Amino acid sequence: MRSEQEVNRVIEQYADTVRRICMIHLKNYADTEDIFQTVFLKYTLSSVLFESEEHEKAWLIRVTINTCKDFLKSFFHNHTTSLEELIKQPAELSQEHRDLLEAVLSLPVKYREIIYLHYYEGYTAPQISRILGKNVNTIYTLLTRSRQKLREKLEGDEYER
């Protein structure tokens, strides 16, 4: 088991990352809280030795994604929350950013993950394939499609205005 200091450092360092992945997958704050607890508990109890900070971060990202997916699969999960609850921090977000995130979140989950990992975290397709446990070529396809879809969404929004 890891020490309290170590765990607290990791929470401070990666809380935002975990929070963003939760936002991509989940629909409400209560679920996010559950995921937070589960992910960091897994970290606390795991005995994995990390070679580098990059390794540690990738491990946490993978664990968070898997935890979110397990959570969504679970029977007790409530599917009824609406999209409006997605973004909980209205004060800090400009309208433009909020629109962009909403466009991202309206895409299917497989595209959201890719967009987040590639455009925000800056992972390359081979790295993403390792994190998600998918074929590299699948990732390339998903990347192209997600870019297309997002663009369509954003352009659609602009026409509406």
Added chain:
Amino acid sequence: MNMNDKLKEAFDGIKAEEALKESAKNFLLQKTKGYTKVRPANRWRLIPLAACFLLIFLGGWLYFTPTVTISIDINPSVELGVNRFNQIISVTGYNEDGVKLADSLDVKYTHYGKAIRQIMENDDVLSFLSNGEIIDISVIGSADGQSSKILSEIEACTAEEENAYCHYTDSQEVDAAHEAGLSYGKYRAFLELQALDPSITTEKVQNMTMREIRDLINTLSPQEEDSTPGEKENSQQENGHGYGKGKRNGNGQGKSSDK
């Protein structure tokens, strides 16, 4: 500003709330009892694994523990270990010929009846028997149904062979026999011979045929009991048990005198 940068900025706007971090920290503190508790699930997770191992060991033990030993001596001395499922689990040769015979047999993991038949049909064994050698089959095991069942099956197998002797012991002497490097059937004969001639050694006996030992015993035995050794032996085959003992206290003589 292109889409990538915009996405970056938008995601940057998402931050973990302090309350979220605090609740996670409190949860962990509680769950790990102040970071002192060892992984709680660990102990229970090992139980199915342990149960599996236990089953495997138990199964292995049941299968690979010999409950009955069949000792076959002509000159080749071979012992077959039989487990509680009547399967041969070991074939051990106790002298040079015995090792050769054991190697030529393919009886491991077969039913003992099949194994005995295979041995009785073995070319070497047949040639020994046709030369008038004695085949001595001892069944050594605890006094339960299995031993007597095996003995009666072996007796049925060897019924046509006039120089075959079958007997049953529930003796612990088998360990002593193995220590001396002899199979049980031969060890019995050795003990008998030793009683008559203390100078005899196990090394000497090891490569003698059963017929030779028998003949030697008969030569050394007190004269009045040694009148018709060959026939006496034949007669004892019919009652099947303890011919060594029988010879000295004169069991089965009625039959032999008839002949």
